[in-house]
Amino acid sequence: MAMVNAANMPDVNGYFGEYGGSFVPPQLQVILDEITAEYLKTKDDPEFQKEMAYYQKHYVGRPSPVFFCERLTAKIGGAKIYLKREDLNHTGAHKINHCIGEALLAKRLGKTKIIAETGAGQHGVALATVAALLGLECEIHMGEVDIAKEHPNVVRMQILGATVVPVTHGLKTLKEAVDSAFEAYLKDPVTQLYAIGSVVGPHPFPMMVRDFQQIIGEEAKVQFEELTGTLPDNIVACVGGGSNAMGLFTAFLNDESVAIYGVEPAGHGVEIAGKHAATITKGTPGMIHGFKCYMLQDENGEPSPVHSVASGLDYPGVGPQHSYLHDLKRVNYTHIDDTDAIDAFFELSRSEGIIPAIESSHAVAFAMKLAKELPSDQTILVNLSGRGDKDIDFVVENFGKKYGI
Amino acid sequence: MNNRMTALFETKKENILNIYFTAGYPNIDDTVTIIKQLEHSGADLIEVGIPYSDPLADGPTIQESGTAALKNGFTLKLLFEQIREARKTANVPLILMGYVNQLMQFGVEKFVAQCADSGVDGLIIPDLPPNVFEKEYKELFAKHNLSFTFLVTPNTSDERIKMLDSLSTGFLYIVSSAAITGAKSGISEEQIAYFKRISSLISSPKLIGFGISDNETFTTACTYAEGAIIGSAFIKMLSKEGVAGIDGYIQSVRG
Ligand SMILES: Cc1ncc(COP(=O)(O)O)c(C=O)c1O
Numbered sequence: 001m002a003m004v005n006a007a008n009m010p011d012v013n014g015y016f017g018e019y020g021g022s023f024v025p026p027q028l029q030v031i032l033d034e035i036t037a038e039y040l041k042t043k044d045d046p047e048f049q050k051e052m053a054y055y056q057k058h059y060v061g062r063p064s065p066v067f068f069c070e071r072l073t074a075k076i077g078g079a080k081i082y083l084k085r086e087d088l089n090h091t092g093a094h095k096i097n098h099c100i101g102e103a104l105l106a107k108r109l110g111k112t113k114i115i116a117e118t119g120a121g122q123h124g125v126a127l128a129t130v131a132a133l134l135g136l137e138c139e140i141h142m143g144e145v146d147i148a149k150e151h152p153n154v155v156r157m158q159i160l161g162a163t164v165v166p167v168t169h170g171l172k173t174l175k176e177a178v179d180s181a182f183e184a185y186l187k188d189p190v191t192q193l194y195a196i197g198s199v200v201g202p203h204p205f206p207m208m209v210r211d212f213q214q215i216i217g218e219e220a221k222v223q224f225e226e227l228t229g230t231l232p233d234n235i236v237a238c239v240g241g242g243s244n245a246m247g248l249f250t251a252f253l254n255d256e257s258v259a260i261y262g263v264e265p266a267g268h269g270v271e272i273a274g275k276h277a278a279t280i281t282k283g284t285p286g287m288i289h290g291f292k293c294y295m296l297q298d299e300n301g302e303p304s305p306v307h308s309v310a311s312g313l314d315y316p317g318v319g320p321q322h323s324y325l326h327d328l329k330r331v332n333y334t335h336i337d338d339t340d341a342i343d344a345f346f347e348l349s350r351s352e353g354i355i356p357a358i359e360s361s362h363a364v365a366f367a368m369k370l371a372k373e374l375p376s377d378q379t380i381l382v383n384l385s386g387r388g389d390k391d392i393d394f395v396v397e398n399f400g401k402k403y404g405i
Numbered sequence: 406m407n408n409r410m411t412a413l414f415e416t417k418k419e420n421i422l423n424i425y426f427t428a429g430y431p432n433i434d435d436t437v438t439i440i441k442q443l444e445h446s447g448a449d450l451i452e453v454g455i456p457y458s459d460p461l462a463d464g465p466t467i468q469e470s471g472t473a474a475l476k477n478g479f480t481l482k483l484l485f486e487q488i489r490e491a492r493k494t495a496n497v498p499l500i501l502m503g504y505v506n507q508l509m510q511f512g513v514e515k516f517v518a519q520c521a522d523s524g525v526d527g528l529i530i531p532d533l534p535p536n537v538f539e540k541e542y543k544e545l546f547a548k549h550n551l552s553f554t555f556l557v558t559p560n561t562s563d564e565r566i567k568m569l570d571s572l573s574t575g576f577l578y579i580v581s582s583a584a585i586t587g588a589k590s591g592i593s594e595e596q597i598a599y600f601k602r603i604s605s606l607i608s609s610p611k612l613i614g615f616g617i618s619d620n621e622t623f624t625t626a627c628t629y630a631e632g633a634i635i636g637s638a639f640i641k642m643l644s645k646e647g648v649a650g651i652d653g654y655i656q657s658v659r660g
Contacts (some may be wrong), residue, residue, distance in 0.1 A: 301510035
């Protein structure tokens, strides 16, 4: 197994191995170069770090706890399952970690408005929240399908003062929302900052978002050692674009004893084209939204239609660092389908009193499978990336009957 | 073989009219007719857009035409057949505009070979970074006698403009505003200052694009460059009038 020094990645041009980079029209490249330069200057500035730490502690509520799932573990009868509780962050998911970083950077760059896409609405809500906190304008692009599915989050963004722009082309989900947000951004890249929602997009976004998220793993490592005296044997996170996963994984990449699992959404099944979003499992290298990664595409290089029961996971591309970690075989990318994810959604709710986001339920579902195969002295740490409040109406309407509702 | 585009820039130094259209739009078979009609009506250069659903550099008009062409059943294989067909009679220089991923998935070597074989003279790939071009593509394009055009925008630094000028083997595409494509009217004082700045920095021929739509904007652009490029406005006309409207439109632009 290849060990990876994440601190060395990406290279100066934004490459993780052959992935990443920046494939954008020149007018945008000029702006991205500015953002990169400012970010590299800012990130080690003690003033900036102090500001970040302040908001993380007093606003987000960090550190988020690590919790041992005693009843779930007993029920499954195998490895011990622990959760890193990112669902307890203000706004209910890990997304706020990078939103604070992006918004503080926007202010330093003298931008007055932040603009972004959202799938499940978690990134949109987190960004709208931080925009309100720091006095920035905020515009969120969201597919019409997701707007219907994630209605409470749409209302939340509006209450917070953000403008929600419905996206009506194509499949009307996450990919199209990115198209639309990019387009709006290109109209005025001088006063606006694109605050991307995951470790995707052209350089420097994958690096920047990872850096802002890696606090998850840094905290978890210390907390887990406090609880158990050692490192976890296995760590697990769901992978849409891959931000919560990079957040957890980064601190553990060089710990050879830790097996790492990234869980992709298998939708209705990875063998049915157009009905899943298991990008690394089924994709091939290509270019989407200005960067190179594994992607689901046809022979003309058109991004394929994707599906997942989790709006935050149905994207035909994936972060460049994940693409590279897959090639290096440092991370095992696996998949969980809609049915198993919903099962895990109810299982965790009913055995631990924690309602997970459907996205995070994919990670929980895989951890449950893995636990069953492992002896009881093994441990699994799952990144519970978000809470499921946003999903309750959708889940009950579509799957409630099976679970007695 | 001679590169038709190089020949054009050697013989014609002003009022060069470059028309952009999306292949396979409005109808899948229109590509050949449009090329022939444009040449007949007096376009000097034709830029054929390869339909793509993820066109980061293009505005709504071009995006919609691309989406429609994909629905019409567009493929690259078909495009090369259409260009071969048009080339039986047409002698106008032809440029393809597409995105890196389209080349990658088709196979870069195969793509370039097909371009040369079907009679394409140059390429515009707006998302291909100059350093990647230099490292991985420059030699290959040269081998197949394909010129390559870079885009220059108002926020491009002087230093970078000079670098692009030296790398470019066709013309430089002068983007009139920092925005994405889409017909805007009029040319401002600020833009004129920018065109003059570029002229002082480069030696390649230059064509001004983005926002050129009629005789007035074309004529103004031509006072600051060897010529201009019309895209969105031409596609809007095609959507309304179809191929029958081409001749009237080109005549009105020429004035
Ligand atoms: C709770 C939660 N987890 C995970 C994701 C997926 O994003 P990523 O793969 O970038 O962590 C989302 C996206 O909306 C989310 O809301």
